[in-house]
Amino acid sequence: DLNKLMQNSGDEGVIVVALGSFITFLPSKTLDTILTTLARFPHEIIFSYSGSTPRHIGDNINIFQWFNQNDVLGELSHPKTRLFITHGGLSSYREAMYHGVPMVCMPLMIDQFDTAAKIVSNGVGTYVKMKSLNNENLYEAMVEVLSNKKYSDRANQLSAAVKDVRMNxxxxxxxxxxxxxxxxxxxxxxxxxxxxxxxxxxxxxxxxxxxxxxxxxxxxx
Structure with missing residues (x-):
């Protein structure tokens, strides 16, 4: 079903949202900000979230309690996945880098802020501070990464470098x-x-x- 959803996403493709396995709850205001912003885009949204959600969400938003993130970013969908919204976990960062998917990071704690800085310095995306998160700055960050080809080009360049090894x-x-x-x-x-x-x-x-x-x-x- 997930594969069918992604393959039927049309030319717009898919935006993947995953904020980590430890995040089982988001404050209602934060969750509402994220969902209303995502609803403004024509892309299909695949959102990994196990907490309770509002009854009325955008028609393009598909919420799953869990999915294989590596498959969604890579073999299952690529190049259907246009953008990855992440909390900045190290594994999430490495998977997105490997598959050449540009990112918008929303760091929450500890080393995730360092990951957000790496995303910016490597030119594969941008980040939004969770404390100052609102509809406009999240929307602007997403539009910036989706519309500016330099992020996807750089992500693909680094992906090729990572995959260029003598042995699999x-x-x-x-x-x-x-x-x-x-x-x-x-x-x-x-x-x-x-x-x-x-x-x-x-x-x-x-x-x-x-x-x-x-x-x-x-x-x-």
Whole structure:
């Protein structure tokens, strides 16, 4: 059904909205702002949200409790997916970069603000602060990314760079299985496994520093 929805989205394509698996609830004002803004676009909207939603939403908005985000961004739809609205999670950012989908980020916490900065610096999208979110700044951000070809061109360029590897995932797995079967794993073991407790936690270094500080403090006193 999801595949059929995306393939029938016409020339306008699809806008994917996913704010992370941890976001199961949005304040009614914030949710209303997002939904009314999305309803202004001619694109089909695929929105991942498990919280309660208003009864009356735009005809173009399709809300799912969950979908395979990587498939929607990539193999299932590309190039039907025109824009990805994300909270800025690291996995979401990497999936969109891999599949060459431009983004509008709405960071909520911790490292998501750093991800928003990366999206801007890499030229693959823009961001809107959740605290100042309203219909106009979200609409303007979406129009900017959708209408300006530089974002999709840059996203496709970085996608091509990421995919340009000597071996795909299956070939890499086969290589390492054969390598370990042939040579064992002793040469791949990290050195820290052989460190003593004193070496691992730098207790000798800490002891020297504390001793120097104590002597300096005693001398000053």
């Amino acid at each position: 995932a299956t070939e890499t797995a086969v290589f390492w299985i054969e390598h370990v079967t042939k040579y064992g794993v002793s040469h791949l073991t990290v050195h820290r496994k052989h460190l003593s407790v004193i070496e691992y936690y730098l207790l000798d270094v800490i002891a020297v520093i504390v001793t120097i500080m104590c002597i300096a403090g005693w001398s000053l006193r």
